[in-house]
Amino acid sequence: MQEVLRLPRALSTRVKMPSPFLLVALLPMGLILILVAVLFWVSLQRGVIGTAAVTYTWENYAVIFGDPFVYRVSVNTAIFALSTVFFALLIGLPIAWMTERTTIPGKVAIYSIMTLGLLIPGIYTAMGWTFIAHPRIGFLNQWLVDLFGLESAPINIATPVGMGFVQGLSLSALAFILTAQVFRAMNPSLEEAATVHGMGFLGTLWRITLPLALPGILAAIIYMVTIGIATFDIPAIIGLGNRIYMLSTFVYLKAHPPDSGLPEYGITASMGTFMISVAVLLTCWYGRVLRQGHRFEVVTGKGYRPTLIELGGWGIVGWGFILFYALISKVLPLLLLAYAAFTPYLAPPSWKMMGQLSLVNYYNIDWELIMRGLKNTVLLVVVVPVVVMVFSFCISWVVVRSRSQWRYILDFGAFLPHALPEVIMAVGALLLGLFVVGNFLPLYGSVWLIAMVYVIARLAFATRAINSSLLQIHRELEEAAYAAGLSTVRTSWRILFPLLRPTLLSVWIWTTLLVYRELTVAVFLASHQSITLPAIIWSYWFGGGRNEAAAVTLLMTVAVTPLILVFWWFGRRSVLPSQ
Amino acid sequence: MISVRNLSKDFLVSGGKVAALRNLDVEVSEGEFFVIVGASGSGKTTLLRCVAGLEVPSGGEIRIADQVVSSDNPPTWIPSQQRRFGMVFQSYAVWPHLTVYDNVALPLREGAQRVPRNQVEARVREALCLVQMEKLAERSATLLSGGQQQRVALARAIAVSSKLLLMDEPLSNLDARLREEVRGKIRELAKHLGSTVLYVTHDQVEAMAMSDKIALMQLGELLQVGAPMELYHHPNRAEVAEFFGSVNWLRGRMIQACLAETPIGRLEVQKPAAPGEEILLGFRPECISIVEDRSATKTNVLQATLGSSTFLGDQFVYSVVVQDRLLVGKNRTLPRCNKGEVCLRVDPADVMVFPADNKRGMAVLEPEHSRALGTAG
Ligand SMILES: Nc1ncnc2c1ncn2[C@@H]1O[C@H](COP(=O)(O)OP(=O)(O)OP(=O)(O)O)[C@@H](O)[C@H]1O
Numbered sequence: 001m002q003e004v005l006r007l008p009r010a011l012s013t014r015v016k017m018p019s020p021f022l023l024v025a026l027l028p029m030g031l032i033l034i035l036v037a038v039l040f041w042v043s044l045q046r047g048v049i050g051t052a053a054v055t056y057t058w059e060n061y062a063v064i065f066g067d068p069f070v071y072r073v074s075v076n077t078a079i080f081a082l083s084t085v086f087f088a089l090l091i092g093l094p095i096a097w098m099t100e101r102t103t104i105p106g107k108v109a110i111y112s113i114m115t116l117g118l119l120i121p122g123i124y125t126a127m128g129w130t131f132i133a134h135p136r137i138g139f140l141n142q143w144l145v146d147l148f149g150l151e152s153a154p155i156n157i158a159t160p161v162g163m164g165f166v167q168g169l170s171l172s173a174l175a176f177i178l179t180a181q182v183f184r185a186m187n188p189s190l191e192e193a194a195t196v197h198g199m200g201f202l203g204t205l206w207r208i209t210l211p212l213a214l215p216g217i218l219a220a221i222i223y224m225v226t227i228g229i230a231t232f233d234i235p236a237i238i239g240l241g242n243r244i245y246m247l248s249t250f251v252y253l254k255a256h257p258p259d260s261g262l263p264e265y266g267i268t269a270s271m272g273t274f275m276i277s278v279a280v281l282l283t284c285w286y287g288r289v290l291r292q293g294h295r296f297e298v299v300t301g302k303g304y305r306p307t308l309i310e311l312g313g314w315g316i317v318g319w320g321f322i323l324f325y326a327l328i329s330k331v332l333p334l335l336l337l338a339y340a341a342f343t344p345y346l347a348p349p350s351w352k353m354m355g356q357l358s359l360v361n362y363y364n365i366d367w368e369l370i371m372r373g374l375k376n377t378v379l380l381v382v383v384v385p386v387v388v389m390v391f392s393f394c395i396s397w398v399v400v401r402s403r404s405q406w407r408y409i410l411d412f413g414a415f416l417p418h419a420l421p422e423v424i425m426a427v428g429a430l431l432l433g434l435f436v437v438g439n440f441l442p443l444y445g446s447v448w449l450i451a452m453v454y455v456i457a458r459l460a461f462a463t464r465a466i467n468s469s470l471l472q473i474h475r476e477l478e479e480a481a482y483a484a485g486l487s488t489v490r491t492s493w494r495i496l497f498p499l500l501r502p503t504l505l506s507v508w509i510w511t512t513l514l515v516y517r518e519l520t521v522a523v524f525l526a527s528h529q530s531i532t533l534p535a536i537i538w539s540y541w542f543g544g545g546r547n548e549a550a551a552v553t554l555l556m557t558v559a560v561t562p563l564i565l566v567f568w569w570f571g572r573r574s575v576l577p578s579q
Numbered sequence: 580m581i582s583v584r585n586l587s588k589d590f591l592v593s594g595g596k597v598a599a600l601r602n603l604d605v606e607v608s609e610g611e612f613f614v615i616v617g618a619s620g621s622g623k624t625t626l627l628r629c630v631a632g633l634e635v636p637s638g639g640e641i642r643i644a645d646q647v648v649s650s651d652n653p654p655t656w657i658p659s660q661q662r663r664f665g666m667v668f669q670s671y672a673v674w675p676h677l678t679v680y681d682n683v684a685l686p687l688r689e690g691a692q693r694v695p696r697n698q699v700e701a702r703v704r705e706a707l708c709l710v711q712m713e714k715l716a717e718r719s720a721t722l723l724s725g726g727q728q729q730r731v732a733l734a735r736a737i738a739v740s741s742k743l744l745l746m747d748e749p750l751s752n753l754d755a756r757l758r759e760e761v762r763g764k765i766r767e768l769a770k771h772l773g774s775t776v777l778y779v780t781h782d783q784v785e786a787m788a789m790s791d792k793i794a795l796m797q798l799g800e801l802l803q804v805g806a807p808m809e810l811y812h813h814p815n816r817a818e819v820a821e822f823f824g825s826v827n828w829l830r831g832r833m834i835q836a837c838l839a840e841t842p843i844g845r846l847e848v849q850k851p852a853a854p855g856e857e858i859l860l861g862f863r864p865e866c867i868s869i870v871e872d873r874s875a876t877k878t879n880v881l882q883a884t885l886g887s888s889t890f891l892g893d894q895f896v897y898s899v900v901v902q903d904r905l906l907v908g909k910n911r912t913l914p915r916c917n918k919g920e921v922c923l924r925v926d927p928a929d930v931m932v933f934p935a936d937n938k939r940g941m942a943v944l945e946p947e948h949s950r951a952l953g954t955a956g
């Protein structure tokens with residue numbers, strides 16, 4: 001047994017070397033901390049930030065809390081977030097209930113439609129709905145005005161409620177996924193008991209089903225409010241041009257003032273810090289409500305087969321509802337985008353306009369810019385998901401498998417990006433690039449800064465998904481490999497990765513799609529050199545080139561279709577890992 | 580082969596520490612089949628995992644083949660991979676995405692104990708032959724029965740190292756009949772290969788049947804270590820006696836060096852004790868013999884009333900009442916009965932005597948316990 005050696009003394013002060021996974025896992029945690037710290041640091045400064053000519057004060061906070069404009073923006077944001085949740089639940093909740101609790105036919109198809117709904121970015125819906133219902137250029141408005149001889153446009157989506165409606169359309173898929181879980185986890189015998197004791201269908205629904213589902217639904221509401229408060233893309237696409245501001249677009253305005261105003265980074269940072277506090281509070285609340293919800297989940301045995309409510313002819317109504325949702329949230333906006341991509345200017349669809357369809361927008365767009373955007377986007381799409389998977393695997397492994405004291409910190413740390421709005425991470429990264437590493441690392445304006453934020457932003461989801469899969473892999477499978485002499489890294493490669501493959505694959509595709517379409521961070525951080533395809537769409541749109549923006553959007557959609565099909569094909573077999 | 584000194588292991592749990600192992604000493608010599616038994620939660624698995632290097636001890640020293648593999652002074656740690664042993668897990672841990680062949684071959688190809696490429700095949704075949712799995716080599720591991728998975732796990736362990744094998748309840752997932760068959764095979768195989776085996780189980784019959792030496796654990800401590808016969812017949816404390824089979828317990832007091840006063844009368848014992856000492860007496864059900872000829876025996880005769888009896892095929896289990904005390908006996912035939920009265924005897928050599936001040940020893944004498952004994956037989 002010569003292989004068993006006493007460690008040399010120099011090494012033996014440490015009884016056990018930290019696992020290589022721990023070292024990797026701590027890296028993104030450090031980055032998150034740095035981002036938050038930078039934000040806070042800048043929020044305390046007035047004057048020329050990062051130089052000697054600066055004073056440290058709380059004045060930035062005094063300014064934002066004393067500003068009536070900030071007050072109006074906050075009210076806008078609250079209305080927007082609440083109407084988002086209202087519309088998302090109005091659509092998502094009934095569909096979830098029908099899918100999980102009734103005999104509606106074609107459930108796999110419903111799941112596919114809703115999953116696709118998750119994948120179609122909010123900006124597409126927003127652009128499409130601008131073409132439909134914008135007070136000036138919306139076709140619907142123009143038709144209604146012509147039809148009834150109205151004075152002004154009857155529908156206005158450039159309001160907090162209107163934007164909330166569009167955002168709600170795009171979040172309803174998420175509302176569906178979240179509430180479907182609630183209905184699925186609910187013990188059907190509780191409902192049956194009510195029916196047996198003589199309560200009618202509606203009585204049972206109102207008295208038993210909904211109250212039981214309430215904690216889960218409340219958790220979903222808080223989750224979506226958190227998203228709504230910090231959403232940037234839809235308020236930017238619809239609201240910025242009409243001077244309706246939300247907190248996120250306010251932050252953008254301060255960091256990227258129009259014309260040639262000076263950026264007010266101190267204000268931006270203090271607003272960011274404020275938003276972090278709100279988001280963290282909401283997220284803690286969310287966690288608490290979720291835990292309470294689990295109290296109602298009576299554990300069901302193997303023979304668990306919920307009795308489903310017979311829908312009969314109402315199934316057609318149900319499907320009508322689903323198809324109508326798909327039409328107004330996905331099909332119509334995409335059709336209008338495609339139409340706008342081929343028209344020289346914006347006009348309601350008509351026979352006359354059909355004659356004018358051409359490739360003119362494709363001649364007008366700056367192909368050199370597109371190619372640069374494509375290059376950057378491809379780079380991000382290739383690199384970011386891989387890095388995300390490496391980091392989140394290491395974090396998950398430490399959290400689930402090791403006894404390291406770090407695991408609690410890592411578990412919380414990986415959850416943090418989930419609470420930190422992307423806008424805020426983008427601002428943090430912007431300030432980091434400008435004021436902290438700017439002198440020695442040309443990170444600002446490079447695509448790597450964007451990549452860094454993408455990685456952090458996607459960690460929470462990936463880590464959760466891998467955590468739950470890793471928990472299902474028996475610990476002894478791994479230990480058998482160690483005992484048989486395989487190193488930690490080799491064990492992961494030979495044993496864990498193959499066993500985790502379905503999860504890793506779906507996390508990978510999902511991350512890829514989200515990175516591909518990501519707009520918020522890119523808009524904040526992209527420079528002329530590091531611009532991405534969504535940022536190009538944004539710059540055309542913001543600069544008034546709506547047809548060009550539609551043309552690029554169409555290109556992007558066509559390019560990603562194969563990946564979406566792969567995801568859909570794959571998602572049919574393994575359920576999308578839930579957040 | 581394995582030497583454990585002063586080993587302790589604490590787990591940090593919410594709300595404090597759990598001491599899973601408390602200053603444990605174990606010596607396993609080369610070629611020995613060493614079984615660790617104990618009730619659930621007594622720390623058997625923890626001990627095995629410490630030896631395997633899957634758990635970091637809080638204190639103490641472990642040596643394998645005279646090499647320190649884990650110690651707190653000077654701090655030394657050899658990771659699992661370099662400790663060179665084969666291990667069979669309770670869940671078998673057969674890698675489900677690989678074939679039977681690859682399960683055995685992977686450690687030989689890529690582990691710390693890898694062998695030259697051209698020898699892998701031969702080693703794998705040899706190990707599979709030993710467990711009679713060579714025909715199923717190309718089968719996917721997910722398509723195996725429990726017994727077959729168990730054999731693959733064993734083959735993998737042997738292939739890595741047949742010198743030292745660690746097993747954690749390898750039979751607990753098999754059904755009773757198969758378990759009996761396999762335990763004979765494992766012992767045979769270990770002896771054939773000359774392996775040193777450290778084997779964990781909670782089943783005292785399994786321990787008796789397989790071991791050269793048994794260590795009984797309780798609450799992280801070793802109660803007694805010895806050959807099976809020794810533990811059964813000469814337990815050093817009441818808990819040990821209790822663990823390896825049911826016992827009729829009585830409280831008593833010594834009145835002479837070898838004579839005790841008990842609730843069922845005076846009993847002669849073999850082991851001398853100081854007169855006046857409070858003691859705990861016990862004898863096993865099968866040690867109660869039936870007196871055919873009353874005149875031939877004078878000592879330790881019990882006049883009893885026969886209670887219920889159960890026929891188990893190879894023997895009867897019956898209960899008797901002696902002066903309000905319920906005792907349980909075991910015999911091939913039922914005692915002959917005279918109007919419900921029977922005459923029984925306990926040999927002084929079969930009476931186990933323990934000091935009564937042993938606090939834990941008293942636990943076995945709780946009233947519920949003796950009643951439970953009566954029904955358990
Ligand atoms: N990872 C752990 N964290 C906290 N406590 C633990 C851990 N592993 C074991 N313990 C505790 O240590 C004690 C010994 O556990 P161990 O698994 O060694 O028992 P065992 O003798 O193998 O029991 P069984 O026969 O049920 O397998 C128990 O009290 C257990 O709760």
Ligand SMILES: [Mg+2]
Nearest residue numbers: 623624625747
């Ligand atoms: Mg155990």
